[in-house]
Amino acid sequence: MGLLRKTKSEAEVDMSPMIDAVFLLLIFFLVSTMVKQRPEEIDVELPVSDSARKVKPEDDLVVIGVDKESRLHLEGRPSSLTELLDELGRIGAENPQQAIRLDTDRETPFERVAEVLSLLQFLDLQNVGIRTYDEEGSQ
């Protein structure tokens, strides 16, 4: 019965290359996500909110930042009030639907936030969101 002896060994799929590939992909995505940092972000501790509505992030987004010393930033760069007024005025005239995100520190005086919001309202820029931190796990 030597003929049957050949069929005795079972075909096995070697999983190692696939696992390698999967791990490599996983590491690649992890690293690229960590490295990718939006240049317009400034160093602020966001205010906490558990009732904020999550919105889909947009690529074409103008970010205004106000740090805890009330200093203004536009697209991650420090900006003067005059400059901000002019820049936003130009954006408002060209594209009133431009998405704007306001990043403020939780210690930023509220009157500064109100000032920026009032400015945006005056310039008819209505697509404005305030970035907050959700303690339940997401921003």
Add this chain to the structure above:
Amino acid sequence: MTLSGYKENPSRHRSARWMGWILAALSYLLVWAVVLLFPNLFRRELVMDRESTKESIQQATARGKALRKAEAQRRAQRKISVEHQEKLREETDQRMSRKMLARVSRLEDVRNEMIKIEAEEIKAYQKEALNRERKTDLQRMHRMFGKLRQDVQDIEEQVRNEPGADLLEQEKMNQEASRLDDRTAALRETPENEDLGRATHQSAQELNELLKKELNHIRKLQNQDGISPQQKKNLADIRKEVAKTFAQTEGMKKRLDDLYGDQQQNLVNRIAPPPKDPGPDKVTRDQPLESMPISEMYNHAAAVEREISERFNRAKTARLATARESNFDKTAGLLTEAGAQERPDLAGDLNAGRLDTVGGLNKLRDQMRQAIRETDHMEALAMSQLGQLGGTLARQNQMGRPMNATIASSGSRSQEGGGGGTGNDDSAHRNASSYQSGQRFSESGNERTGLTMEGVVPKALPGRRLTSKANREGWMYIDTWYVIGPWEREPYVGKPLPPQYEINLDAEYTNGKIGEWQDPRTEEMMNLDGRVSWKFVQSDSIYIQPPQETGDAIYFAYTEIYSDRDRSVLVALGIDDVSKTWINGKLIYAGMSEKYKIGDNMIQVQLVKGRNPVLIRMENGAPFMSFSMVITTTN
């Protein structure tokens, strides 16, 4: 032993048996898990409401925070080995220095451009002052040279009849006097024409030489033999005339030398001296930036920022002095803008950063990051200042941005154009009454419109935008303002203050009111140090109160009104005491009301499409101070 000859593999058999045991164990555990968890699941469903979940999450978050804090503290106290300390310090320095270097280099570029702009502005200011001086002098000279031309003709007539007269020289003198007169007339129209100025100066010199020759010639004639006493007397009279004309020409020749000749620079320095306080010389460094430690780079950046700020102030003052045809020092007294912002002293900490623990290293890194942030801010302000003066670097910087933005130069909006307002109150009143589109309503008009507090206050809504799509009509009160002040009233009554020259919402001025004053509403004491800057004020009623409210003070309020098309509006100003209001740089109202009244001053104003800047100057005696602006479309 099998029927088909299959030989049983004992190891497979063993594996199967083990697998069986494992599966049995798992099943056993699963059964127990279901049995034990099922009642709990049922119970949790009952107690797991939103509040308790939230509380649990908060507790867990707090526990996590506490753990992280403890861990951070533990890490901070962890020692770094001696061999690693130096390496870590070097790595940190290198990484941060690279970032700092780029920023400080850009700041130096801004400084270099600011130096050029400042020099240009001061040169332009001196040129303007020189031309002004020239124009004044040439008016006078033109009159004198006209008379002189006549005198020379008279002398020629008189000399012509005398024996031995040199008629050729007489003719030359006459021609030169005519040429000088003509050139002065032309120069009076174009005092900046240097070539013509030099030619006029040359003419004066030549005429002067001719007159000198003439004097000598007459002297010779007087001394010649056989001359009658009458002729001698005539010649003496003529000589007297020539000497007088010579003296006049000599004086004007010298003056023309001052205006167009070698002495020009001396005159410029006398009539338009460069800024008295030249400020620091260009901040220099002994070593290249690359070899500086980060602490020195930070200090250097702060020094460069101060220099930029001082040069910016001087350039701006020179520009304004040129525009106003005024003296530099007087104009500087009007602007009195504060210098650079005070920066935290980080150099000591950056040098003394301890690296023997992880905490020390982290602290050092934090301070380095703060130094970089401060430098970023310095650069932003410097760019903004450069933009206000139209620097090319500021434009390039803006264009390099992803948003392709425009420069900030339009940020300086002067209120001093058109309708005036630079002068005293009287001239402002005149301007107000003659303002084309700002037509004052008559007293009877006020009564007809019947604008009362009861009628307007409950109905007026806040806003700053006038659009055709708006779904409401009626009165709108301007609720959002930037207010600056207080300035002491007495020294500035009728005198312009910085916001009348420029609206720079980032500016800070140092000539504000000083001293301890009581807030009239809260009765708390306020300590005013003379520094005033624009403050954002938003009101939920039509009345706007300036921050730091005191009596005998001057305040300015600035806002913008948006209109989606050109439209005529009715503006009701309610301001206590003396005030002036400009819209789009034109004075629309200047006057005085002894008591606040909402519809005291009603003006019809033409708004343009887009943003319409509004500036109000308020002078108030009583400590309580409030104002309002209510508008409606005229149709």
